[in-house]
Amino acid sequence: MQHGVLKRTFGGILVAPVKLGPGDRVLESGTGTGIWLLDLAKGVLTSVELQGIDVSPVPLPREYPSNVKFSIHSITQLPPEWTNTFNLVHQRLLVGSLTLDEWKVALKEMYRVLCPRGWVQLGEHKSWGSGGPASDKWQSLLEEVIRRRGFSLDIAHHLPGFLKDAGFENITLVERSFPMGKWAGKYGEEGRDGFILGFRSMKGLVVGDEESALMHSEAEYDQLMDAVESEWDNSRGLEGIFRIVIAQKSTV
Structure with missing residues (x-):
């Protein structure tokens, strides 16, 4: 869902000014189902090698192009033989996967495996507007969930400085907004669902029996998510x- 929203919002999947030719290599970190990489494969030569990595196995398509490869690796510890071999490194939506210290290590690894003059393209949510009290309550819960695990919800703000410290040049920020909520029709519903479905899947991180749990009732959590969705659907202009x-x- 989020892939389609972001592709439409940015007018494509490549923002970095890279031209991929025969023998070039692309690395995607946190590839998941490979949806971004497989989309890229449709627009490049079959002689361009596309490598997707993730820290754990995920369901992949039964068939995919021969120039697409998937493997289990962490972006914080890439194979030594990958040094200076990739023309582009892509990564997005890992706000809840890397601590700030791990981000710094990851960016240095990206720098190492890139060819001279190679590009990195990183994408993270910067913000979403508040639709009301339920949205504000969920925002506070999310911030606490992220904090307890050592992550940073505002990693998008840190990236330019981290990239500079890792040695990168020509650092450029590109921001786009997208509607969230039924008020904006089909596109608004897709923008909403990209968040809400992810939020609903986080129930196990919020609800528990232990005293330190942020919530103790699954029903309470579901009601909060329903309220957030309703607020977004009725908050015209929410982006x-x-x-x-x-x-x-x-x-x-």
Whole structure:
């Protein structure tokens, strides 16, 4: 769902000014089902190698192009033989997967495996508007869930500085907004669902029997999510903002 929303919002899947030719290589970190990588495969030569990595196995399509490869690796520890071999590294929506310290390590690894003058393209949600008290309550819960696990909800704000510290040049921010809620029709519902479905899947991180749990009732959690969805559907003008940061490796 989010892939389609972001593709439409940015007018495509490539923001970095990279031209992929025969023998070039692309690495996608946190590839998941490979939806971004497989979409890219439709528009490049079959001689361009597309490598998707994730920390755990996920369901993949039964068939995919021969130039697409999937493997289990962490972006914080890539194979030594990958040094200076990729023309583009892509990663998005890992706000809840890497701590701030791990982000710094990951960006240094991206820098290492990129060819000189290669590009990195990173995407994370910057913000989403508040539709009312239920939305504000959920925002507070989400911030606490993220904080307890050592992650940063505002990683989009940190990326430019982290990239500079890792040695990258030509750091550029590209931001686009998209509607969220039934008030905006089909596109608004898709923008809403990209968040709400993810939020609903986080129930196990919020609800529990232990004293430290943020909520103790699944029904209460479901009611909160229903209220958030209703607020968004009726908050005309509500938008989410997604930030893509691109940067280039130096010549040396």
